[in-house]
Amino acid sequence: MYIKNLKLINFRNYHQLELSLHPKVNIFVGDNAQGKTNILEAIYMTASGKSFRTIKDREIIKMDKQQGYIKIEGEKRYGKVTVEIKLEEEKKKQVKVNGLTSTKRTELLGNVYVVIFSPEDLKLVKEGPAERRRFIDQELSNIKPKYFHHLHQYHKVLMQRNNLLKKIYQNKKYMDTLDIWDEKLAELGARLMFERLSFINRLSMLSKLVHRKITDNRETLELRYQSSIPMKKNDEEMKAFFIEKLKESQEKDVNRGSTTLGPHRDDLGLYVNGIDIRVFGSQGQQRTTALALKLAEIELVKGETGEYPILLLDDVMSELDQKRQQFLIKSLRDIQTFVTTTELNSLETMEFSDKSIFYVENANVKYYAKD
Incomplete structure (x- = not known):
């Protein structure tokens, strides 16, 4: 277009x-x-x-x-x-x-x-997980508006659960209602995680090809979805496992007043020749990776939307x-x-x-x- x-x-x-x-x-x-x-x-x-x-x-x-x-x-x-x-x-x-x-x-x-590439995007590799989650969510939302809807709903439920955790810390009588929010959070979270996993797998294949061309086949880029909860085979299994993990972390979550597991804690792993370049990559490697991601994103949008x-x-x-x-x-x-x-x-x-x-x-x- x-x-x-x-x-x-x-x-x-x-x-x-x-x-x-x-x-x-x-x-x-x-x-x-x-x-x-x-x-x-x-x-x-x-x-x-x-x-x-x-x-x-x-x-x-x-x-x-x-x-x-x-x-x-x-x-x-x-x-x-x-x-x-x-x-x-x-x-x-x-x-x-x-x-x-x-x-x-x-x-x-x-x-x-639209795909945007600015000096800020060069921070995608070397900055914290929030930058990479923002990248994933932004691109998925543009390709799949339904993903944006689920993401918006997830963050609303997450805010409600966190508010409830703070109440429970003050008074344990509110604990009975936590299961309701756990189930809804797990349902929405499972959907987001599978969408992200699929997106990253496709982006990984495309960016690997681009990255090899830029580096004259000397380096191989690999993307890995780093979920705070191990992935399961399908949405239903993922939801059930998510609920189980939320129950296990209830005491820790109550003490902190925040939810310690879920898509809001996930990250995108970036590896060149097996080395984590978020930590150990040179500035040149980090910039090459950012460029490869953006060019791969263009091809992914074309493949998804025509x-x-x-x-x-x-x-x-x-x-x-x-x-x-x-x-x-x-x-x-x-x-x-x-x-x-x-x-x-x-x-x-x-x-x-x-x-x-x-x-x-x-x-x-x-x-x-x-x-």
Whole structure:
């Protein structure tokens, strides 16, 4: 799929912006803090319903304004798609997909497919488990809106169970109701864990192939789903085992006031030639792995949905050496790509065959060149 047109009103530092976009590569050049990343953020929001930079809509609406607006018009394999998002201070977002109002985020997910790669994603390997869980949940939610629904429900039940644990610590009479929450948590948790396991297995195969190409077959990448509860054969067995483990950990959970087992405690293991690169990998290995994961993610989305996603590269070129830059560029043949950079010179030597270049200065976007 690709986006043909983008319109912004009172979004970040933009008063009003309308752009016609290239179906292949769109490069936004300018100094820092001029508005380049804001364009990528708006596109990302039409796919996910949220920003990748903040959880507060107030920060997205232009200063001194009460409302903001995003609209994209795109082409998909089976027809056109239009997404509009209206932002209002102190109100929920209003979303329309192809002119129809969407009241739930799950109705927005799955209409626009986006993969983002930024310097923050390089932390995916070396930061803590929360970063890797966020990566898994974000990608699965975009591919499978039902996963997002189950994840949302799981965290609601988890919060209720944790609140109950704190009450039990104060008064044991509340212990009788814990079984109810254990069963619901185990039911939802089992679903999430099997979805994650399937996703990681598929991503592992794809990323291994990409990683071998980048490293000239010198290194082999392996992904492992590291669950806080050993996996079983199916949902029912997993649910029963989950409940059993929750009962075993009740005393510890009550004393801590939090649930110590479940998908919210899981991690993604990353191994190169059998070595855990989260701990022992060099900076080059960690960056190669992050790049392999992102490129594998593109192919996974294509396999799941029949559509190549839109790729957003937010100032990531400066974080990669020339070899990794060239490999990335050669991987983008069939993908609409948005690139932000402070230096056009660093991109001019690369093999972008079809592109539009825009110069961004203080929220003014000027069409610069087209090949």
